[in-house]
Amino acid sequence: MEKKALIPKKILIPFILITSLFAMWGFANDITNPMVAAFKRVLELNNVQASLVQLAFYGGYFTMALPAAIFIKKYSYKIGILIGLGLYAFGALLFYPAAAWESYFFFLIALYILTFGLAFLETTANPYILSMGPVETATRRLNFAQAFNPMGALAGLFVAKEFILNALQSNATDAQGNIIFSTLDDSAKALIRTNDLMVIRNPYVILGLVVIALGILISIVKMPENKSANNKLDFWPSLKRLGKNPDFVEGVIAQMFYVGAQIMVWTYIYQYAEVLGIDNASAVNYAYTALALFLTGRWVCTYFLRYLKPAKLLLYFSILAGLFTIGAIFIPGIMGLYSLVGISFAMSLMFPTIYGIALEGLQEDAKYGAAFLVMAIVGGAIMPTLQGVLLDIGGPGYDDTLILGVPEVNFSFILPFFCFVVVGLFSWRRMSTGH
Numbered sequence: 001m002e003k004k005a006l007i008p009k010k011i012l013i014p015f016i017l018i019t020s021l022f023a024m025w026g027f028a029n030d031i032t033n034p035m036v037a038a039f040k041r042v043l044e045l046n047n048v049q050a051s052l053v054q055l056a057f058y059g060g061y062f063t064m065a066l067p068a069a070i071f072i073k074k075y076s077y078k079i080g081i082l083i084g085l086g087l088y089a090f091g092a093l094l095f096y097p098a099a100a101w102e103s104y105f106f107f108l109i110a111l112y113i114l115t116f117g118l119a120f121l122e123t124t125a126n127p128y129i130l131s132m133g134p135v136e137t138a139t140r141r142l143n144f145a146q147a148f149n150p151m152g153a154l155a156g157l158f159v160a161k162e163f164i165l166n167a168l169q170s171n172a173t174d175a176q177g178n179i180i181f182s183t184l185d186d187s188a189k190a191l192i193r194t195n196d197l198m199v200i201r202n203p204y205v206i207l208g209l210v211v212i213a214l215g216i217l218i219s220i221v222k223m224p225e226n227k228s229a230n231n232k233l234d235f236w237p238s239l240k241r242l243g244k245n246p247d248f249v250e251g252v253i254a255q256m257f258y259v260g261a262q263i264m265v266w267t268y269i270y271q272y273a274e275v276l277g278i279d280n281a282s283a284v285n286y287a288y289t290a291l292a293l294f295l296t297g298r299w300v301c302t303y304f305l306r307y308l309k310p311a312k313l314l315l316y317f318s319i320l321a322g323l324f325t326i327g328a329i330f331i332p333g334i335m336g337l338y339s340l341v342g343i344s345f346a347m348s349l350m351f352p353t354i355y356g357i358a359l360e361g362l363q364e365d366a367k368y369g370a371a372f373l374v375m376a377i378v379g380g381a382i383m384p385t386l387q388g389v390l391l392d393i394g395g396p397g398y399d400d401t402l403i404l405g406v407p408e409v410n411f412s413f414i415l416p417f418f419c420f421v422v423v424g425l426f427s428w429r430r431m432s433t434g435h
Contacts (some may be wrong), residue, residue, distance in 0.1 A: 006137050006144065014223045015132055019145045021081070021125045023152030024211065025118045028088070030156035030266070030291070031203060032057055032111065034165060036384075037270045037280050041170050041181065042196045043104050044189075046396050047271075051388035054263055056108040058381035060115025061122070061374055068123040069371030070235065077128045078223045084120025085215035091117060092208030099201035102193065110204075117211075119374055126355055127370040132224065139356030140305045146352040147298035150291050157291060159203050161284035167199045171280060238365045247430065248369055251358025254426035255376035258350045260383030261321075261419035264412075265343050266290065267384050271391065271398045271409050272340055276333065286337060290344035297348025310353045311430035318424035321346035325417040329410050336410065343416070350423060357430055383419070387412045 007015050032053065040050035064087075072080035091114025098106035129145045130138040165171065169192045170181040181192060242248050269290065273283035297317075304313055324346055327339030355373055362369045390412040394400025399407035 006133060006141055008133055011132055011224055013221065015129070015145075017218055017221060017223075018081070018125050018128055018132075019148050020214070021121050022145050022149040023155070024088070024214065025121055026149035026152030027156040027159075027207070028092075028114065028118060029057075030153035030287075031160045031164075031207075032156075033263070033267050034157070034160045034270060034280065034284065034287075035200065036267050037274075038164065038168060038196075038200060039104065039107070041179070042168065042193055042200075044182075045104075047388040047391040048385065051267075051385045052108060053111065054267060054384040055381045056111045057115050058259070058263065058377050058379075060112045061119045062378035062381065063112075064116040064119035065123050065371045065374035065377075066368075068120040068374075069367050071120075072124055073367045077124050078218070080120055080124040081128075082215055082219055084117045084124060085211050085218070086117065087120060088114055088117030089208040089211040089215070091115070092204045092211065095201045095204035095208075099197040102197055107200075119377075122377070123367075123371050123374045126352075126373075127359065127366050130356065130359060130366070138360075139310050139353060140302060142352040142356050143298060143302045143305060143349070147295065147302060150295040150298065150348075154288065154291050154295070157284055157287050161281055163203050164200055165281040165284060168196045170196050173279070234364075235368065238368045241365055242362070242369055242372070245362070247360065247433065248358045248362065248372075250426050250429065251354050252372050252376045254423050255351070255354045255358070255373050256379035257383075257419040257422040258347070258354060258379070259377045260379030261416040261423075262347055262351075263380035264383050264387050264416050264419075265340065265347070268387060268391075268409065268412065269337075269340055272328070273337060275399045275407055275409050276337060278337075286341055290341045293342065293345040294348045297345040301349040301353075305353075309431070310357055311427045314349060314353045314357075314427035315424055315431065317346045317349045318420050318427055321350075321420040322417055322424065325413055325420060328413050329406060329417070332406075340413070346420075354423070354426065379419075383415055387415055390415070 036050045036053045039045060039053060040047070068080060068084070071083065091110050091112070094110035094113060095107065098110050125145075126142065129142050133141055170179075172180050174180055181189065184192070266287065269287055270280050270283045273286060274280070278286075301313060301317075321343055324339050324343040328336050328343065330336075331339055355370075358373055359366050359369050391398055391408055393403070393408050398409035401408055403411035
């Protein structure tokens with residue numbers, strides 16, 4: 001079988017620039033995941049209130065993905081990307097007034113607007129990458145580009161650990177390892193809270209400035225236009241065609257459950273570790289390992305997709321993810337945490353492969369299809385909140401009660417397990433259609 005080019009040489013520079021965006025939203029995702037635990041302590045929130053960080057973050061994707069698709073259908077991928085970078089930068093810069101006002105609601109609004117920009121970027125960049133070369137290598141090309149997402153995520157985790165979590169005064173402990181912040185009077189807490197919110201603010205403000213610089217660079221580089229053959233919106237006819245396509249409809253459902261699983265696994269690794277006596281800053285090391293496995297899996301899968309059909313490889317990895325999740329639920333101690341970390345290797349294939357299968361052959365409907373797949377990221381808003389409800393069953397702690405003989409933080413990973421079952425069913429059904 002003749003091997004098609006992965007990336008045409010004539011568009012290598014545009015491909016590199018668009019691929020850099022995958023790292024940029026990976027950075028935003030993984031600097032934000034540890035903020036659930038950080039805001040909980042600094043602002044003295046319960047688990048459900050703290051999980052609103054993810055509701056705001058991934059709710060922005062749901063809100064803006066379809067408007068973004070309509071916009072790029074009317075205009076072009078490049079303009080969509082520039083709008084996305086502008087919204088991304090604006091949301092990040094809003095952390096400055098949010099910290100000055102010491103308002104949790106303002107922080108949530110800033111994250112919500114920031115992800116308006118990410119919705120534009122993901123709605124645009126994913127199908128843009130698919131279009132940058134032969135159809136035969138589209139899914140492999142997207143897996144390649146997506147491999148840079150965890151690189152950005154690793155950078156986000158590094159910043160979260162070194163410049164936020166390690167610098168938070170509210171994380172200070174006494175000689176016995178107990179958190180001091182909860183024992184202080186209101187005036188002392190107020191001083192620490194002011195300091196810590198500024199610590200959280202600064203990396204986001206710097207990020208906003210970096211995003212502005214990237215937008216300027218992309219604006220001056222000539223990019224492939226990839227505009228529609230016509231600029232008619234044709235929304236309802238497109239929606240009807242998409243609704244009759246089972247690969248697409250089931251792909252959106254699978255993507256929603258996959259993203260929900262990913263965000264739960266990456267968000268609540270800190271709470272899982274805390275029950276084992278590992279503080280948030282140290283738990284970042286396990287998150288690092290998880291992302292390293294995720295990145296390794298992306299490269300491994302990009303290679304194996306040359307020889308295995310995407311749906312078959314997706315099924316294998318769904319089963320592997322389910323087994324690791326069972327380990328995280330029922331294996332006590334550090335081995336359970338290792339199982340939780342291992343899930344990330346199994347998840348590495350899922351997002352771009354579901355995406356590629358769902359969009360295959362959609363042609364002019366791909367832009368709207370991409371929007372619905374980005375809207376499916378709302379699973380990352382809903383599922384962590386549901387997991388927060390499970391964590392609050394026995395009280396604000398993570399091991400207040402036992403469910404099926406394990407602490408509620410362990411049992412709460414039954415939700416990701418269910419999500420991987422849905423992804424496995426999607427891959428199994430797609431195998432019968434030749435994907």
